[in-house]
Amino acid sequence: MWEKIEKYINDHREEIDIDMPRDNMWSQIEKKLDRKNTSAKRRNMFDSPVWKVAAVVLMLFGIGYIWGSLVADPQRPNPYTTSLLNGIQRVETGFPELKDVDAHFAKELQQRMEIIETYNLKRYPFADDYIIRLRKLDEKINSQKEQLKRNGLDNQAAQGLVESYQHGELLDNTSALEAAR
Amino acid sequence: MSLACKLYQLNATYINIHSDLIEACKKGDRKAQSRIYKLYSRAMFNICTRILGDRDTAEDALQESFVSAFGNIHRFEGRSSFGAWLKRIVVNKCLSMLNKRKLFSEPLEENIVDEDTTEDRSGGVADLDSRQIHEAIKNLPEGCRVIFTLYQLEGYDHQEISEILNVSVSTSKSQFHRAKKLLQDALSPALR
Numbered sequence: 001m002w003e004k005i006e007k008y009i010n011d012h013r014e015e016i017d018i019d020m021p022r023d024n025m026w027s028q029i030e031k032k033l034d035r036k037n038t039s040a041k042r043r044n045m046f047d048s049p050v051w052k053v054a055a056v057v058l059m060l061f062g063i064g065y066i067w068g069s070l071v072a073d074p075q076r077p078n079p080y081t082t083s084l085l086n087g088i089q090r091v092e093t094g095f096p097e098l099k100d101v102d103a104h105f106a107k108e109l110q111q112r113m114e115i116i117e118t119y120n121l122k123r124y125p126f127a128d129d130y131i132i133r134l135r136k137l138d139e140k141i142n143s144q145k146e147q148l149k150r151n152g153l154d155n156q157a158a159q160g161l162v163e164s165y166q167h168g169e170l171l172d173n174t175s176a177l178e179a180a181r
Numbered sequence: 182m183s184l185a186c187k188l189y190q191l192n193a194t195y196i197n198i199h200s201d202l203i204e205a206c207k208k209g210d211r212k213a214q215s216r217i218y219k220l221y222s223r224a225m226f227n228i229c230t231r232i233l234g235d236r237d238t239a240e241d242a243l244q245e246s247f248v249s250a251f252g253n254i255h256r257f258e259g260r261s262s263f264g265a266w267l268k269r270i271v272v273n274k275c276l277s278m279l280n281k282r283k284l285f286s287e288p289l290e291e292n293i294v295d296e297d298t299t300e301d302r303s304g305g306v307a308d309l310d311s312r313q314i315h316e317a318i319k320n321l322p323e324g325c326r327v328i329f330t331l332y333q334l335e336g337y338d339h340q341e342i343s344e345i346l347n348v349s350v351s352t353s354k355s356q357f358h359r360a361k362k363l364l365q366d367a368l369s370p371a372l373r
């Protein structure tokens with residue numbers, strides 16, 4: 001019996017393909033082909049070496065901009081430096097014997113700040129620590145000067161102020177910062 | 182002109198018609214693609230319905246197969262007929278969808294049926310009807326329906342079926358025999 005069925009199937013192979021796909025099947029396939037072609041064209045366009053080079057250049061510009069604006073911008077105000085430079089508004093003691101030494105200290109401090117700004121040393125993490133210590137020294141000197149104004153110029157107060165002014169190792173540290181840059 | 186010569190010419194004409202269409206399809210000619218679709222869609226759709234069992238999934242498979250075929254037609258080198266190449270794509274797409282649905286999650290049993298023990302019911306071929314056979318095949322249980330379709334209708338051998346369905350050769354054979362028996366049972370009233 002099977003031979004008869006098999007023979008029928010073989011002799012009528014196309015006739016047993018009864019099912020028909022929906023009439024709109026081709027239009028759906030066309031839509032899919034169109035979508036595929038559009039995305040392939042878009043992909044091909046961006047596969048071009050010109051676009052690749054352009055993308056790399058844009059990326060480099062982007063990185064440069066971010067670096068320049070967030071990390072290495074010398075114009076970017078550093079809160080510590082700004083605070084310290086504001087602190088250079090010297091406290092006037094009214095004692096003429098202190099005027100020259102205080103001006104000298106302010107000049108030294110200003111030079112250190114200029115070095116830090118010129119070489120953009122503040123982008124290094126260790127520069128922050130240095131600037132904080134300079135600011136603390138400056139605050140200490142200003143405080144000592146306020147005390148002098150209130151209490152008058154005595155030997156002990158004058159000695160303390162001079163020791164502060166002579167905090168040379170801190171001022172010399174700028175060279176280490178320069179070397180590290 | 183000899184019969185062999187006529188056949189050769191007929192064959193050559195057939196090949197040329199399709200190669201022109203295929204070359205046009207390679208250039209993205211939508212009319213040529215439409216003609217190829219009209220030529221093959223019915224046969225391919227019936228492969229889909231027989232393997233997948235339901236019409237909606239079969240239509241999805243047909244769509245994806247043609248999109249895939251036209252998208253990769255530049256890879257068709259003409260070593261086989263275009264129909265055979267397209268059929269491969271369709272069968273693979275159907276099997277892939279079948280696997281996605283995990284319809285083969287139940288292992289196919291090695292339900293070996295000895296062909297010689299099946300009852301030989303006599304009857305005339307003239308009594309058979311294409312629609313009856315079509316429906317009987319579609320009503321087979323899924324596992325043996327897929328194997329019957331691949332072996333009997335699409336020309337795969339049991340070794341190939343075992344590889345693409347990841348079953349043993351003996352499972353493929355036993356499921357084919359099971360399908361034969363079920364078809365004989367289903368069609369026997371027409372053969373009496």
